[in-house]
Amino acid sequence: APTTLRIAEIFGPTIQGEGALIGEPTVFVRAGGCDYRCSWCDSLHAVDSRYRDTWAPMATDEIWQEVTRLSGGQPLTVSLSGGNPAIQNFAPLIALGKEAGYRFACETQGSISQPWFAALDTLVLSPKPPSSGHRVDWQKFDHCLLAARGCDQIVLKIVIFDDCDYDWAKAVAHRYPDLPLYLQPGNPEVDPETPVDLTAATERLHWLIEKVTADRWFVPRVLPQLHVLVWGNKRGV
Amino acid sequence: APTTLRIAEIFGPTIQGEGALIGEPTVFVRAGGCDYRCSWCDSLHAVDSRYRDTWAPMATDEIWQEVTRLSGGQPLTVSLSGGNPAIQNFAPLIALGKEAGYRFACETQGSISQPWFAALDTLVLSPKPPSSGHRVDWQKFDHCLLAARGCDQIVLKIVIFDDCDYDWAKAVAHRYPDLPLYLQPGNPEVDPETPVDLTAATERLHWLIEKVTADRWFVPRVLPQLHVLVWGNKRGV
């Protein structure tokens, strides 16, 4: 039997809602499983082992078939997300897709490195700030950067919940001055059943813009989570 | 006396709310005067000659001083907008700013070309769709592209109000397959005194995302006007 991957969901095409590829038509492949347990994780259904039996064991061919079906065979960007997609081996999927002209992006916290990072078009490293409850292992993080050499676009994305996260993001930016940096306000509303408070969401963005500009820290781009503004916390969009 | 420019407003730092530089910390220099009169223009205060006496005649040095003051002397992106900034000569301002490490972007409809386009870091050409009431003169538009040779980043941005605009955007994309394309839903709420209906604004974005994905047209990025979501139609933010 071929190796299978644990897949929480495959959905799209929709637009990428965050970071460097914001607005880009994308099919998402969400891997099941994560080595982290962030306090404010908005993807628990792809993290918590309680949801484990909802993760489909899929062979690379099956995943690729579903991506092709959703995209109607029209090349677009495929985003590997999670959970932490770096737990599993996406090399064969990337190879298949690239052959057909698809682009591949991956978002991971940077705790596990994979040789296939180098085959990506975009690697988003999203180190988790103090409010997550985790502490970044920078040696592992640097391994991810090393593994990604050859990847066209490597960017940092940091979620900011509070002043402490903000100061931490500045220190991270200082550590990696050559990596483009994207900041986004944290979203404390993660219940998929509760409609998002649009005013509160835009106020959090406002808060972060004010902080950056008052500080005259003109390095990061500041962006919201568009999908939250458009669809709330609904899954599969 | 040195030549002066007609400036409707200089404001920031804030973030760029649209297109390729979305999220980027920016000071805006809004030029007064426009050769167009789009039916849905959201910058009438920089267009209509009725507001002409609110436009300050400013020498390049004065504009630069204000940009420096607002940014605290910290280099960032300066966006030349309008009205149509291509009516006036921003070459001396760009030269001054670049020397100090600032980046320059300009957004124009592409009806008037300027030699200083080539000195920009980013040129956003925003040809106006049928709903504007204007018809693009493609010869003039191509002159703008020619003048911009040497500019690092040239992108197209098209505002979409209806199906007709959408089909037109597809034809434009076909004409310029090598230019990155950004689409944004049109905003019919342009009164600065009326609070923006956030739900309606996100629904317009939703509509455009649905059109693009249902069509499997994976070429453009689809983005909202963030500043409208965050600040409504207020000026100077």
Ligand code: SF4
């Ligand atoms: S790393 Fe991401 S997916 Fe994993 S727990 Fe944290 S927020 Fe959730």
Ligand code: SF4
């Ligand atoms: S080109 Fe721009 S500034 Fe001029 S009238 Fe049209 S929308 Fe307004």
